[in-house]
Amino acid sequence: MTLGGILLFGIVRPCTHRLGERFKAEWMAHLCGLCLALRGDHGQFARIVTNYDGLLVSVLTEAQSGPAPGSRRTAGPCPLRGMRTAAVANGEGARLAAAVSLVLASAKVRDHVADRDGLLARAPIALAARRVARGWDRAGARTGASLGFDTAVLVDAVDRQAGIETLAGAGTPVLVVTEPTETATAAAFAHTATLAGRPGNAPALAEAGRYFGRLAHLLDAVEDQAADAAAGAWNPLTATGTPRTEARRLCDDALRGIRLALREVDFADAGLAHRLLVHELRTSVDRAFGTSGCAHTVTDPAPGGSFGPPPVDFGPPPAPPRRPRRDLLPGCAVAIGLFCTCQMCCTEHEGPWSRERKDPWCDAGDCCDGCDCCSNCGCGDCCCCPCDGC
Numbered sequence: 001m002t003l004g005g006i007l008l009f010g011i012v013r014p015c016t017h018r019l020g021e022r023f024k025a026e027w028m029a030h031l032c033g034l035c036l037a038l039r040g041d042h043g044q045f046a047r048i049v050t051n052y053d054g055l056l057v058s059v060l061t062e063a064q065s066g067p068a069p070g071s072r073r074t075a076g077p078c079p080l081r082g083m084r085t086a087a088v089a090n091g092e093g094a095r096l097a098a099a100v101s102l103v104l105a106s107a108k109v110r111d112h113v114a115d116r117d118g119l120l121a122r123a124p125i126a127l128a129a130r131r132v133a134r135g136w137d138r139a140g141a142r143t144g145a146s147l148g149f150d151t152a153v154l155v156d157a158v159d160r161q162a163g164i165e166t167l168a169g170a171g172t173p174v175l176v177v178t179e180p181t182e183t184a185t186a187a188a189f190a191h192t193a194t195l196a197g198r199p200g201n202a203p204a205l206a207e208a209g210r211y212f213g214r215l216a217h218l219l220d221a222v223e224d225q226a227a228d229a230a231a232g233a234w235n236p237l238t239a240t241g242t243p244r245t246e247a248r249r250l251c252d253d254a255l256r257g258i259r260l261a262l263r264e265v266d267f268a269d270a271g272l273a274h275r276l277l278v279h280e281l282r283t284s285v286d287r288a289f290g291t292s293g294c295a296h297t298v299t300d301p302a303p304g305g306s307f308g309p310p311p312v313d314f315g316p317p318p319a320p321p322r323r324p325r326r327d328l329l330p331g332c333a334v335a336i337g338l339f340c341t342c343q344m345c346c347t348e349h350e351g352p353w354s355r356e357r358k359d360p361w362c363d364a365g366d367c368c369d370g371c372d373c374c375s376n377c378g379c380g381d382c383c384c385c386p387c388d389g390c
Contacts, residue, residue: 010052011219011288014280025087026272030055030062030097032075033089037098042139046098048332049105049136053216054097057188059273060205061093064196066268092195096147100188102140103151107158109133109328118327125329149191157184165234174242174250178217185213204264208277211257215281218247218254219288227325244289251285323355 019027034055038046062071073090077083110133112118113126120126137155144151157180168177189209193201221236222244228235237247259278267273326334335352351358 010054011216011284012052012056012276012280013284014276015283019275023272023275026059027055027276029072029087030058030089030094030272032078032086033058033091033094034097034101036075036088036090037094038101041095041098041143042102042136045132046102046136046139048335049101051101054101056212056273056276057097057100057192058089058093059276060189060192061091061096061195062089063267063270063273064193064198064201064265092147093192095143096149096188096191096195099140099143099147099149099151100154102136102143103154104158104184106133106136106140107155109136112328119329120327129328147191148194149188153187154184157181165236165239168236168239170239170241172240174218174236174240174247175214177236177240178214181217182210182213185216186210198266201265204261208258208261208265211254211261212277212281215251215254215258215285218251219284222247222288248285248289251289255282255285326353326355328353 014023014027031050031052035047035050038050065071068091071089071091072087075086075088077085109129112120113129113133116126120129137151140154141151161180164177164180186206186209189212190202190206193199193205217236224233225235225237227233229238236242237244255278258281262270262274262277325331331353334350338349338352349358350356
């Protein structure tokens with residue numbers, strides 16, 4: 001498990017019903033904008049690296065700069081939109097998101113090649129995969145350079161991650177393992193301030209990015225711990241002996257850190273960024289740990305720094321029977337099929353790589369049932385909102 005495999009598909013998977021019409025439209029505009037930026041700059045095949053977390057870079061850029069001429073363009077019909085046209089994000093934020101996504105996807109491919117996973121154990125396929133990865137590295141670097149962002153910070157983080165994992169063992173603080181992810185994400189978040197023309201926001205956004213990277217790494221570890229144990233794969237929680245209670249505490253601290261950091265950012269319109277990075281991230285943590293998504297019990301920060309109910313001993317992770325994961329290339333083929341047939345958007349489907357059942361994007365299963373809505377924080381979340389004043 002390395003940094004290249006953490007940010008590829010995303011931990012922020014919002015319920016579109018809960019987003020409401022305004023934020024749903026904005027979220028889809030940024031998701032489609034990232035996808036089309038990848039196609040426009042790097043070709044059709046590059047669209048397979050479109051991911052939920054990558055679009056946060058685009059969201060943060062626009063949240064700081066506000067609507068501007070040319071920030072939206074009309075995209076043609078797409079199966080994911082029911083063959084409808086739509087206004088999609090267009091600009092430097094989407095292109096930076098594309099560059100970051102390409103570089104991290106390249107790291108993921110190199111990881112699989114190095115581990116000789118599945119079909120990549122065969123020399124001809126591994127050679128082709130390496131060529132794809134090198135192409136994505138160069139493409140991401142070119143786009144990043146055109147935006148004033150040096151993707152070398154991402155590559156360096158990926159390279160350091162492998163060495164840190166090799167040295168980590170029982171008693172190693174798990175935050176030592178998450179540091180490269182934190183550093184890479186902090187750099188990407190901070191650069192949105194430069195693109196938006198608000199350089200004073202960079203320190204606070206770097207802090208938010210650092211906590212977001214920590215969350216991404218920890219939640220990935222929590223969700224994969226049972227499968228990693230069954231496969232004999234490396235997992236940061238298992239390797240360092242970090243209990244799930246401690247992982248939850250660190251996640252709660254990161255949620256609070258993001259919320260406090262965002263207060264220091266000068267936004268033109270914080271609505272969607274706040275919705276995703278405060279409310280939806282909280283839901284992601286609850287989902288990973290199997291706790292309720294409606295946080296009526298959220299309290300003030302505890303003396304130890306975390307917030308929410310007292311830590312619960314989740315015990316050892318469950319070990320349900322799982323179907324074997326698909327290898328990288330077969331999974332890519334399945335993913336393309338799901339996209340082209342609208343199953344990703346409209347129906348429950350099998351994850352292309354994990355083979356687990358996934359809810360469609362338009363499913364309301366994650367919604368906060370039984371809550372009346374309030375709008376005091378401007379994000380439209382329900383009354384269990386952890387924001388001050390709600």
